[in-house]
Amino acid sequence: MTRETPSSPAPAPDVAAGPGLTRRRALCGLVVALAAPGVLAACSSDGGASAPAPPPGGTPVSSIPVGGGTVVQGPNGPVLLVQPTAGTVKAYSAVCPHQGVTVDPPVDGTITCPGHGSQFAAATGALEKGPAETGLTPVSTRVVNGAVQFA
Numbered sequence: 001m002t003r004e005t006p007s008s009p010a011p012a013p014d015v016a017a018g019p020g021l022t023r024r025r026a027l028c029g030l031v032v033a034l035a036a037p038g039v040l041a042a043c044s045s046d047g048g049a050s051a052p053a054p055p056p057g058g059t060p061v062s063s064i065p066v067g068g069g070t071v072v073q074g075p076n077g078p079v080l081l082v083q084p085t086a087g088t089v090k091a092y093s094a095v096c097p098h099q100g101v102t103v104d105p106p107v108d109g110t111i112t113c114p115g116h117g118s119q120f121a122a123a124t125g126a127l128e129k130g131p132a133e134t135g136l137t138p139v140s141t142r143v144v145n146g147a148v149q150f151a
């Protein structure tokens with residue numbers, strides 16, 4: 001006794017493409033990781049290598065959220081530009097004095113380091129909570145034509 005096959009069988013799933021695609025993606029990820037470690041480093045928050053360069057004329061004050069901030073590349077590393085109140089711009093090194101992780105822009109007046117939770121006052125950069133032992137280092141800036149430039 002033989003079994004009849006259906007006249008129009010459903011297409012078999014492309015088993016070879018599924019696992020092959022997965023392997024390919026995994027290999028591509030591995031290649032990227034091995035060939036371009038800088039790409040991965042750019043994804044991390046320590047060292048600030050991923051901070052974008054400010055526009056040629058400086059960072060527009062209008063692009064810095066009031067009560068918040070933005071991290072840009074400064075002359076000596078990442079710089080956190082904050083605007084604690086409208087029209088008042090402060091700049092600090094975004095490198096946490098504890099172990100060098102790039103701090104986050106402020107929320108509710110407080111800058112927090114994602115590394116180990118140190119906190120700093122957005123208005124002054126002063127240390128509010130450790131493990132860091134000092135505040136953020138101020139960075140000298142000036143506002144020219146509504147844009148923050150490094151002095």
Ligand code: FES
Nearest residue numbers: 096099113115116
């Ligand atoms: S690196 Fe910022 S708290 Fe540790």
